[in-house]
Amino acid sequence: MVPLRGRSKELGKLLDALRAAGNGQASLAVVSGEPGIGKSALLAAAVEQAERQGFLVASATAHQNDNISPLASLAPALRAGAAPLIDTDQFLELATLNAQPLWLAERLADLIGRRLAGVRALIVLDDAQWSDPLSAFVLQVVIARLPGAHLLWLLATRPSPGGTTDQLIEAVDVPVRRIALEPLTADAIQDLAADRLNHPVDPSLAVQLASVQGIPFLAEQLIAGLYLSDSDLSAGLVEGVRRRTGELSEASRDLVRTAAVFGSEFRLEDVAVLMATPIARLAAPLEEAMQAGLLADAGSVLRFRHELLRSAALADVPPSAQRALHGAIASQLMSAGRGAAAAAPHVLAVAQAGDTTAVATLREAARDLLATMSTTAAELIQEAFDLTRVDDPLRAEVGVEVVSVLLAAWQYDRAKAFADDLLSGTALYQGPIAPDLQATIRLHLAPHRRLDVQELTVPGAAPHLSERLAAYRALSLGAPGAATDPIAQSLHHVAAAEQAQAEGRYADARDLYAAARQTEPGLGSLPPTLVEVGELYCRGESDDLPAALERVRELMTAGSSWSAPQLAVLHARLAYASGNLQEAEDAAHAGLRWMDQLHDRSLAPAADQVLALVALLRGHLTQARKLAGSDPTITALLAIADGDTKAVSRLAAAPQDFPERSGVLLQANAVDEHSQSAASRGALAVVAAGDDVDQLAAAVEIVRTTQRPLLVAQAEERYGRAALEAGDRKTGVLALERALDSLTAMGATAPAGRIQALLQAAGVRRRRWAAVPPRAQEGWESLTPMERRVALLVAEGHTNRSAAEELVVSASTVGTHLRAVFGKLGVNSRVQLTRLVLERFAPPPNT
Known part of the structure; x- marks a missing residue:
C-alpha cells in the first residue's frame, strides 16, 4: 500500500480509537474535509491497520443517488467480506422491515450485537453526507444500542453543518472523535508525489505541485496529467480533464460526457440507450476512459473515480446540452420501467415553474417512496409543490399531498405550519380554498391531536367530512355522539372508550376500542396501532392481563414503529402489573430511547413512573427519587419508604391511570367502588375484611384470580399479619411465606425484606433465607x-x-x-x- 503522507497525527487518533474499541469501548470517529483532501486515503490506512490487528472490517461508500433506495448506503457494509455482519437470510428479514424503520434498526442492532460478541470490529462508511435517510436513522439507533461492543464506527464526510453526521453526533451517547483534515504541507505533497512517481520530485514539478494548495487529490491528478497547474484549483482540474478527454476517441469523449450527466454512478446499458449505440460498441471507448483514469468498474455499475472528476467532465458539457440530456434520461428511465423515483433527479434538473408533467412525475415518485423512504418522499413532494403556480388549483391539490407526506414522515410541526400557510391566503397559495379542501387538510392533521376545537369546524364541507370533523370535536371535548359515516362513527367509539376508561369502566372501554378498530381506515382515521394500545390497556385492567401482555409483545415488531413509544410504555405497565420487573424496566428504557430517536418525549413521565416503581420495589430509593419528578403518588410512596407514616393517606388521591392503582389505594385502605376490574373488587374485599382472618382468606382468593402477583402478595401480607395477631401462627406464617417467595421471585427485594423480618420476628427459621440485599452502611x-x-x-x-x-x-x-x-x-x-x-x-x- 502507498504510504499515507502528512496524516500521522490524524491516523494516531484513529489508532487510539481502535485500541479503545479493542478494550470494549465503542466510539464514533468522524473524518471531515473538503473533496479531494484525503478522507478516503485516511480511512483506507485505518482499515489496513485494523485488519493487521485482527479486527473484523466492514466498509461501504455512500453515493449521491442512494436516497431513493432504503438502506442503500449501509447495506454493502453489512454484507461485505467472507464473514459478513449479517447473513443472507437475516438480510432478507431486514428487507421486510423497510417500512418500519425503528423495528428494522432495533433488529439490526440485535443481529450485529450477537455477531460481534467477543469480536473486535471496525465499520466504515465513506461519503456519509450522501447516506440515504434510512441508513442515517439506522446508524443513530444501532450506535446507541451497542455502547459496550468492541466496535469503532468510522465515517468520512464533507463539511455539512446540520447534516447527516452532525445529527448522528447529537443523537449517539458514545465517545465521538472529530478529525478535521486540513491541506497537506508542501513537504507532504512532495513526498506523496515521490511515492507516486517512484523517484524524487524534480524542481519543475515541485513548482507545479505548489499550485495544488495542499490538496492531495489534485497533486495526484497533476501527476496523472488531469490537472493543469497554471489555472486556479477548479479551472485547473477542468482544463486537465478536458485535455485528457481530447486525447480520447470521439466515442469515448461522448461516453464520459453523457455519463457525467447521469451522475457519479451509472449503468452502461443506460448510457448505450441514450447514445443510441450498441453496448458492444462501447467496450473500447469505456476501456479508454478507464485507462485515462476517469472511470472505474464497480461490477454492476460504473463510477467516476472521484466526484471532482465528474464535475470537471460535466463542466465541458454546455448547459443546454445538459438540460436536453437530463430530459432524455428522465424519459428513458420512465419508459424502461425504472420508476419515477429514479427519474426524479433528472426531472428536477430541467423542470420549470408550471411544468405539469414534471409535477406529475415527482408526485408519483413521492408516492412510490413514501412507505420506505418517507424523508425523501417529503423532499420530492415539496419540490412538486414549488413547481406549481401560486394561483393554480393544482397547487392546492399538491399541497394536500405535502401535508399527508410530511405527517407520514413524522414531521408534524412542519406539516401543521405548512397547512396553516396554505389555508390562510398567504403568498404560498393564492387560488380558491374550497371547504372540502380545508376539511381534507384538517382531517389529515386531526389524528395527531394538533388542532384546536375551533379548527375542527369547516362550514360548507361535504357531509362525510363534516361528520368526521364533528367526531374529532367530540373526541377533544369528551362528548361522544353518533354519526352515519363509518370513520366518524369509529371516532365516536374512541371518544366513548376514553370516557369509560376515565371512569374506570374498563370492560366497556375495551369493547368500544375494539369496535372502533373494525372500521376500514381512511381520511381522518386514528392510527390503528394507537387505538389498539387503548384497547390493550383496558384489556389489562379488565381481567385479561396475560393476553394483553402477549399481544403487546407481538406489536413490538408487528405494529407501526412510529407508535413505538406508546407501545413501550404500555408494555412496561403491563409487565409491571404481571410482576415481570426486569421486563418492565427494559421496556420503559426502550421507550425512552425511542422517544429520543423520534424527537417526542411527551410520554417520558409515564416511562419514568414505571421505572420509579420498579426502583422502589428493589429498594433503590435514590434512583426512584431521581425518577419521581413531581409525581405526587411516587413522592408519597418514597416518603412511606423513608418511614413517614403520615404519607400513607396521600395515596388515596392516586390518579385513575396510575400503574397498579388498586394496590396503591389498598395501602391507604381506600378503594375505587366504581371500577369494574377484578383487582378493584379484590382490593375492596381486602379493605372490607379489616382484621377478620376468615374474610381476609376469602378476599385473598378473589385477588388471586386477577393474576397480578404484586397485588396478591400485598393481600397475602395483610392476611398473614392478621392471622399472626389473632394467634393463628400456622396460617399467618404460610401466608407470609407465600408472599415472601413470590416477591423474591419477582426481585421485589424491598417488600420481601420487610416480610422476611416479620417472619424472623415470629420465630420462623430457614436454613437459607432469600438473598435480600444487605442494608447500605452509610447514606x-x-x-x-x-x-x-x-x-x-x-x-x-x-x-x-x-x-x-x-x-x-x-x-x-x-x-x-x-x-x-x-x-x-x-x-x-x-x-x-x-x-x-x-x-x-x-x-x-x-x-
Whole structure:
C-alpha cells in the first residue's frame, strides 16, 4: 500500500480509537474535509491497520443517488467480506422491515450485537453526507444500542453543518472523535508525489505541485496529467480533464460526457440507450476512459473515480446540452420501467415553474417512496409543490399531498405550519380554498391531536367530512355522539372508550376500542396501532392481563414503529402489573430511547413512573427519587419508604391511570367502588375484611384470580399479619411465606425484606433465607425505618422529647437513634441534618 503522507497525527487518533474499541469501548470517529483532501486515503490506512490487528472490517461508500433506495448506503457494509455482519437470510428479514424503520434498526442492532460478541470490529462508511435517510436513522439507533461492543464506527464526510453526521453526533451517547483534515504541507505533497512517481520530485514539478494548495487529490491528478497547474484549483482540474478527454476517441469523449450527466454512478446499458449505440460498441471507448483514469468498474455499475472528476467532465458539457440530456434520461428511465423515483433527479434538473408533467412525475415518485423512504418522499413532494403556480388549483391539490407526506414522515410541526400557510391566503397559495379542501387538510392533521376545537369546524364541507370533523370535536371535548359515516362513527367509539376508561369502566372501554378498530381506515382515521394500545390497556385492567401482555409483545415488531413509544410504555405497565420487573424496566428504557430517536418525549413521565416503581420495589430509593419528578403518588410512596407514616393517606388521591392503582389505594385502605376490574373488587374485599382472618382468606382468593402477583402478595401480607395477631401462627406464617417467595421471585427485594423480618420476628427459621440485599452502611438508605422517622421529625423541628411523644418511645431512645443517624449521614448537628433532609425532599415529606 502507498504510504499515507502528512496524516500521522490524524491516523494516531484513529489508532487510539481502535485500541479503545479493542478494550470494549465503542466510539464514533468522524473524518471531515473538503473533496479531494484525503478522507478516503485516511480511512483506507485505518482499515489496513485494523485488519493487521485482527479486527473484523466492514466498509461501504455512500453515493449521491442512494436516497431513493432504503438502506442503500449501509447495506454493502453489512454484507461485505467472507464473514459478513449479517447473513443472507437475516438480510432478507431486514428487507421486510423497510417500512418500519425503528423495528428494522432495533433488529439490526440485535443481529450485529450477537455477531460481534467477543469480536473486535471496525465499520466504515465513506461519503456519509450522501447516506440515504434510512441508513442515517439506522446508524443513530444501532450506535446507541451497542455502547459496550468492541466496535469503532468510522465515517468520512464533507463539511455539512446540520447534516447527516452532525445529527448522528447529537443523537449517539458514545465517545465521538472529530478529525478535521486540513491541506497537506508542501513537504507532504512532495513526498506523496515521490511515492507516486517512484523517484524524487524534480524542481519543475515541485513548482507545479505548489499550485495544488495542499490538496492531495489534485497533486495526484497533476501527476496523472488531469490537472493543469497554471489555472486556479477548479479551472485547473477542468482544463486537465478536458485535455485528457481530447486525447480520447470521439466515442469515448461522448461516453464520459453523457455519463457525467447521469451522475457519479451509472449503468452502461443506460448510457448505450441514450447514445443510441450498441453496448458492444462501447467496450473500447469505456476501456479508454478507464485507462485515462476517469472511470472505474464497480461490477454492476460504473463510477467516476472521484466526484471532482465528474464535475470537471460535466463542466465541458454546455448547459443546454445538459438540460436536453437530463430530459432524455428522465424519459428513458420512465419508459424502461425504472420508476419515477429514479427519474426524479433528472426531472428536477430541467423542470420549470408550471411544468405539469414534471409535477406529475415527482408526485408519483413521492408516492412510490413514501412507505420506505418517507424523508425523501417529503423532499420530492415539496419540490412538486414549488413547481406549481401560486394561483393554480393544482397547487392546492399538491399541497394536500405535502401535508399527508410530511405527517407520514413524522414531521408534524412542519406539516401543521405548512397547512396553516396554505389555508390562510398567504403568498404560498393564492387560488380558491374550497371547504372540502380545508376539511381534507384538517382531517389529515386531526389524528395527531394538533388542532384546536375551533379548527375542527369547516362550514360548507361535504357531509362525510363534516361528520368526521364533528367526531374529532367530540373526541377533544369528551362528548361522544353518533354519526352515519363509518370513520366518524369509529371516532365516536374512541371518544366513548376514553370516557369509560376515565371512569374506570374498563370492560366497556375495551369493547368500544375494539369496535372502533373494525372500521376500514381512511381520511381522518386514528392510527390503528394507537387505538389498539387503548384497547390493550383496558384489556389489562379488565381481567385479561396475560393476553394483553402477549399481544403487546407481538406489536413490538408487528405494529407501526412510529407508535413505538406508546407501545413501550404500555408494555412496561403491563409487565409491571404481571410482576415481570426486569421486563418492565427494559421496556420503559426502550421507550425512552425511542422517544429520543423520534424527537417526542411527551410520554417520558409515564416511562419514568414505571421505572420509579420498579426502583422502589428493589429498594433503590435514590434512583426512584431521581425518577419521581413531581409525581405526587411516587413522592408519597418514597416518603412511606423513608418511614413517614403520615404519607400513607396521600395515596388515596392516586390518579385513575396510575400503574397498579388498586394496590396503591389498598395501602391507604381506600378503594375505587366504581371500577369494574377484578383487582378493584379484590382490593375492596381486602379493605372490607379489616382484621377478620376468615374474610381476609376469602378476599385473598378473589385477588388471586386477577393474576397480578404484586397485588396478591400485598393481600397475602395483610392476611398473614392478621392471622399472626389473632394467634393463628400456622396460617399467618404460610401466608407470609407465600408472599415472601413470590416477591423474591419477582426481585421485589424491598417488600420481601420487610416480610422476611416479620417472619424472623415470629420465630420462623430457614436454613437459607432469600438473598435480600444487605442494608447500605452509610447514606440515607443505611437508616432503619425508625431512624428515618426520627430524622424526619427532627428536621421538622421536633425536640427529642416531642419526637418521643410522637413515636411513643422514650426520649433516650430517640437520642440513641439520632446518634446513629448522625453517624450514618456524616452530620454532627440538627441544623446539618435539617439541611440534608430538605435537600433530599422537595417538597418536604409531610406537605
